[in-house]
Amino acid sequence: MAKATNTELVDLLGEKFGEQLFDVSEPYGLLTFSTTKDKVIEVLSFLKENGKINFNFLTDITAVHYPEKERIAVVYHLHSMVSGIRVRLKVFLHENDPRVASATVLWNGANWMERETYDFFGVKFEGHPDLRRILNMDELNVHPMLKQYPLEDPNRVDKKDEYFGR
Amino acid sequence: MNNNQPVYTDNDPQDGLVTLNLGPTHPATHGVFQNVLQMDGERIVSGVSTIGYIHRAFEKIAEHRPFYQITPLTDRLNYCSSPINNMGWHMTVEKLLNIQIPKRVDYLRVIIMELSRIADHIICNTIIAQDTGATTTFLYLFQYREHIYEIFEEICGARLTTNIGRIGGLERDFNEVAFAKINKFLKEFPAALKEFESLLNRNRIFIDRTKGVAEVTAENALSYSWTGPLLRATGIDYDVRVSEPYSSYQDFDFEIPVGTSGDVFDRYLVRNEEMWQSVRIIEQAMEKLKSEPKGIFHADVPDFYLPGKEEVYNNMEALIYHFKIVMGEIDAPKAEVYHAVEGGNGELGFYLINDGGRSPYRLHFRRPSFINYQMYAKMSEGMLLSDAIINMSSLNIIAGELDA
Numbered sequence: 001m002a003k004a005t006n007t008e009l010v011d012l013l014g015e016k017f018g019e020q021l022f023d024v025s026e027p028y029g030l031l032t033f034s035t036t037k038d039k040v041i042e043v044l045s046f047l048k049e050n051g052k053i054n055f056n057f058l059t060d061i062t063a064v065h066y067p068e069k070e071r072i073a074v075v076y077h078l079h080s081m082v083s084g085i086r087v088r089l090k091v092f093l094h095e096n097d098p099r100v101a102s103a104t105v106l107w108n109g110a111n112w113m114e115r116e117t118y119d120f121f122g123v124k125f126e127g128h129p130d131l132r133r134i135l136n137m138d139e140l141n142v143h144p145m146l147k148q149y150p151l152e153d154p155n156r157v158d159k160k161d162e163y164f165g166r
Numbered sequence: 167m168n169n170n171q172p173v174y175t176d177n178d179p180q181d182g183l184v185t186l187n188l189g190p191t192h193p194a195t196h197g198v199f200q201n202v203l204q205m206d207g208e209r210i211v212s213g214v215s216t217i218g219y220i221h222r223a224f225e226k227i228a229e230h231r232p233f234y235q236i237t238p239l240t241d242r243l244n245y246c247s248s249p250i251n252n253m254g255w256h257m258t259v260e261k262l263l264n265i266q267i268p269k270r271v272d273y274l275r276v277i278i279m280e281l282s283r284i285a286d287h288i289i290c291n292t293i294i295a296q297d298t299g300a301t302t303t304f305l306y307l308f309q310y311r312e313h314i315y316e317i318f319e320e321i322c323g324a325r326l327t328t329n330i331g332r333i334g335g336l337e338r339d340f341n342e343v344a345f346a347k348i349n350k351f352l353k354e355f356p357a358a359l360k361e362f363e364s365l366l367n368r369n370r371i372f373i374d375r376t377k378g379v380a381e382v383t384a385e386n387a388l389s390y391s392w393t394g395p396l397l398r399a400t401g402i403d404y405d406v407r408v409s410e411p412y413s414s415y416q417d418f419d420f421e422i423p424v425g426t427s428g429d430v431f432d433r434y435l436v437r438n439e440e441m442w443q444s445v446r447i448i449e450q451a452m453e454k455l456k457s458e459p460k461g462i463f464h465a466d467v468p469d470f471y472l473p474g475k476e477e478v479y480n481n482m483e484a485l486i487y488h489f490k491i492v493m494g495e496i497d498a499p500k501a502e503v504y505h506a507v508e509g510g511n512g513e514l515g516f517y518l519i520n521d522g523g524r525s526p527y528r529l530h531f532r533r534p535s536f537i538n539y540q541m542y543a544k545m546s547e548g549m550l551l552s553d554a555i556i557n558m559s560s561l562n563i564i565a566g567e568l569d570a
Contacts, residue, residue, distance in 0.1 A: 028261060028503050058391050059506075060515060060537075062530040077504060077517070077532075081388075081402070084409050088504070109391030112540040120225070132171070135218035135569055144226060151230045 006031045009053060009087070016046060023090070032088040040076075040091050041101045047078055047087065048106055054082040061103065061113035063121040065095065067147045072098045072121055093123065095146075102128040120145035172202035172214040183211060186551075190219050194555045196293060197565035201543060208550050213543040217536075221569040228529040232494030233259050233333060234472070236529065241327035243533060244567040246289050247282035247510040248328045249318065254507035257412055258516040259333050259470070262503045267465050270458035271335040272414035273451045277348065278321065278330065279413070279507075280444040280451075284355070285314045286510030287395075287437040287444075290562035294434055295366055297559045298375045307362045313351050320344040334471040335464025345452075352449060359441055366434075373431060380545055380557040382428035390541045393534050394512025396561065399436045400428035406508040417454065418447050430560040469496050494524030511535050511562055535567035 006026055013021055013033070021043070023034040035043050047055040059077040066073065069092075076089040091100055102125035103110040114125040115134040122143035125131055133140065142149060189200040198219040204211040224239045231239075240251040253275050260267065288311045292304040315325040320343050322330040331337065340348075366372045382392075384400040397404055403422045407415040423439035425432030464471050472491055477484035490496055500522045506515040515532030538561055546554045 027501050030504055032502075057388060059513070060517065060530070060532040062517060064519060064528045075517070077515070081404055081409075086504070107391065108386075108389045109537060109540065112536065113391075116536075135221040137218075144223065151226055 030086050030088055034090040037091050037093055037100045044103055045106055053080060055080045055087060057081050058107040058109055061110060061117055063117045063123055065147045070095050072123060074100055074123055098123040099126055101126050104128055172216055195558060210546045210549050210551060210554060213546050215543045218569055220565050224570045225529060228526055231525050238329050241329055242566050244509055244564045245326060246564055247286040249278045249282040249330045250507060250509050252330045253279060254514050255516060256331050256333050258503060258505040258518055261505050262501060262520060263498060265334055265465050265467050268462050269414060270462045271464060273454050274336060275413050277448050277451045280447045281314050281317060283510055284441050284444050285311045287441050291434055291437050294559045297556055298372055303362055303365050307358055310355050310358055317344060317347045320347060332464060332471050334467040339463040356445060363438060375556060376431040377429060379430045379553045391537050395433055395436045396538055399425035399432040401426055406506050406513050412507060418450050420447050430556055433560045497522060509534055531570055533567045533570055535563045539563045539568055
């Protein structure tokens with residue numbers, strides 16, 4: 001199969017989803033777009049199962065916290081091994097109640113990626129078979145990758161973040 | 167929600183099952199892995215993997231460190247092939263900054279990366295043999311890992327956690343000794359690998375222990391997002407070096423070995439063949455270096471390439487640049503970038519979001535060991551304990567990469 005291009009992909013997705021996909025951009029050649037949280041499984045399964053584009057491989061799931069916007073973005077990286085292109089899908093969730101449907105219905109590999117995202121960001125993946133913490137201890141009561149938690153112990157006076165970077 | 171919590175004690179004496187804690191520290195797991203298994207005699211009925219014993223919060227630390235201070239963190243992901251991680255990270259930053267790398271630097275990097283791939287595969291394959299009881303092969307081939315580390319030592323001064331290279335190239339050129347050592351390695355290693363193969367490839371005992379053990383179909387491997395030698399052993403020819411060539415891999419002539427059944431024996435064969443291909447790539451790179459202008463070992467990016475120590479101590483400008491680079495004072499574009507390299511275990515991805523601050527806004531490592539390992543407990547169901555041990559060796563899970 002010939003290498004599909006990002007423009008073809010945008011046309012195809014635009015035809016199918018129209019306004020439900022927005023913020024389309026192409027940083028460093030990697031097609032990036034966002035969708036709403038109730039559409040995410042529909043978009044992912046279209047990307048996966050459409051024979052023309054065939055994004056059969058889930059590369060990664062992770063999240064990013066934007067405290068000024070009060071949002072947590074869940075980021076999916078998909079890869080079409082047939083046509084050799086990647087795509088990035090983002091879903092912005094409100095930080096007070098980050099809930100999104102689980103992608104484990106489409107890929108088994110999503111299981112631990114979502115557990116990791118839950119562990120570090122507190123995103124609740126609905127329909128996940130086993131949503132427990134994975135790297136941190138079960139007794140931890142925070143989600144440490146959220147921006148409000150500092151890296152260093154805040155009580156230390158000799159090590160301030162501004163001296164070491166951010 | 168907590169139905170998969172591991173059961174640490176035998177809570178039902180009537181069910182005939184024995185709870186076995188395999189790990190966290192068990193000599194056969196070669197790292198800190200815990201699997202709580204329910205055993206029916208020698209057979210595993212079910213298992214739960216518990217991971218995170220050496221979690222060091224690299225992603226959180228990376229949000230507070232300038233680019234150069236993140237390189238040592240990547241060393242400690244897959245510490246059996248640190249140079250690949252270092253260069254993957256540097257290439258991610260170069261992609262962010264749109265830096266063009268001279269061909270000679272690319273070839274020097276390819277030599278280092280392929281040497282570390284060989285070191286990584288030597289560890290995995292000799293350990294599979296070791297776990298099946300064949301100590302001889304382990305001792306024969308393992309010394310070549312030492313020779314590779316001596317080459318790294320010559321290039322960057324370190325052996326295991328190398329912190330090799332800079333944004334834009336390498337810290338220094340290969341010296342004569344390094345080239346001599348690489349040539350010596352290229353001359354001697356094929357004979358040793360041949361000997362290693364002739365000891366195992368048609369060895370009845372080894373085949374009986376590995377063939378048909380832990381077979382994985384291609385569909386299942388794709389669904390679990392497997393990459394690297396494990397995916398290739400199931401018959402899918404996916405290799406980042408070919409599908410998205412970085413560091414001039416498109417200039418090289420090599421093959422992607424694939425297996426058929428995805429069992430332990432196929433994984434072993436795929437890794438062996440990859441070592442042969444890596445030798446081929448290094449030979450080609452050495453040949454290509456001859457036609458490149460001598461003495462170029464980094465791109466011309468004074469804003470991000472750390473000046474040499476000699477200059478820093480004697481030249482005011484260099485000192486200022488050194489300070490600015492170390493403190494992350496120089497602006498980088500506000501953008502997000504995903505870059506993947508073919509690590510020893512599969513696709514090692516770096517997802518970097520830069521907001522113009524001193525350190526990344528967010529850095530996520532796509533760690534192949536973490537993603538490859540999640541099938542382990544499921545695969546082990548119905549397997550003999552001794553087979554599960556061999557299966558774990560052949561997955562080549564590196565604790566540092568698993569837990570980040």
